[in-house]
Amino acid sequence: MTNDFKKARRNLSVLYLCIIGSVIILFTLLVIYQANDSFSDPSVATSEDAQVTARQAKEIAERMTPDGIVESSEYEIEKGSLYFTTVFTDEREVKVNLLTGDVHTPSSNVGIVESLTDDFEERIVSIALFVFMLSSLLSLYVAQRTLRPIVESIRKQKQFVSDTAHELRNPLAALHARIESVSRTSTVSIETDVLQDLLAETKHLIVMSESLLALERNEEKSKQIAPQAVAPFIDSVLKRLYGERSEKQITLHTDIDSEPLLIDALDLETIFYNLLHNAFKFSLKDGAVTILWKDHTLTVSDTGIGIANEHIAHIFDRFYKADSSRSKEGNGLGLALVREICEKYNAKITATSTLGKGTKITIQFI
Helix, strand or coil, X not given: CHHHHXXXXXXXXXXXXXXXXXXXXXXXXXXXXXHHHCCCCHHHHHCCCCCCCHHHHHHHHHHHCCCCCEEEEEEEEECCEEEEEEEECCCCEEEEECXXXXXXXXXXXXXXXXXXXXXXXXXXXHHHHHHHHHHHHHHHHHHHHXXXXXXXXXXXXXXXXXXXXXXXXXXXHHHHHHHHHHHHCCCCCCCHHHHHHHHHHHHHHHHHHHHHHHHHHHHHCCCCEEEECHHHHHHHHHHHCHHHHHHHCCEEEEEECCCCEEEEHHHHHHHHHHHHHHHHHCCCCCCEEEEEEECCEEEEEECCCCXXXXXHCCCCCCCCCCCHHHHHHCCCCHHHHHHHHHHHCCCEEEEEEECCCEEEEEEECC
């Protein structure tokens, strides 16, 4: 969920940049419009110092360009002088200085400001409207991308609560039924199988609670990342799982390089515990488990019951179980926790499996 909100915050930053960019563009257009406005000031045409009238200036321009058709005429102020400019349809111009009567015919290569501001009065509204629509559509797109991870986080949270309630209900119901059955008997002694069932259900609840707490810690705790030697963590986890391994008489093969891994110690221990716990749990009697650590790649494989192809893509989902008939074999949180840890370190985790032959989990660290 933390990663989802980071994505949302990043998308909001993009949205803010789009809005700021739109404001800058509109401000620039306004400045250009004001610059264009300074080129034309009809009120100066009534100046008493004018030696040539606008009508005379236009007639002069038409005489100089007899084959041209007048497109527009306007007053301009340039270098302190008042001009009357006549523009023809072929883009030729004739400028007449109203104060001196001098005539100028500028080349067709007008300045950059003039080219940008030509007929700007007619285009400013269209340009502003286009920029506004473009920024609105872009903002809408970014807003949708921003809300998507938040909505997905809420959906995952609801699903998580629903799945947790469902998983807790079954063992609690079994415990309740067994305890109620025992309480109604008149005998003082309790059968061994009843105690074993109670113990198994209680263990299931404890393991699931620990997994839920580990998931929460994984999302919230600050990491103490440092180079970690892999071998000591493997030895520590194997000691904790000695009972599961010895019960099935599982053969262990290891090939561990001495290169350290830059990771939080608790995260590394969690990865090994869940992978080896699953390997021992689903291995057959007299099976084998192999642990490899080479070139920043960790591989844990077993010769267990395997997983069908249609389930491989979901084994890292929370509470997912490939076979509902083995509901007491786990809570479906171990591999989900391993994947979330891998995502924090940009590590790639993959799984391959064959029914009846075993499963291999590979984690490639960068």
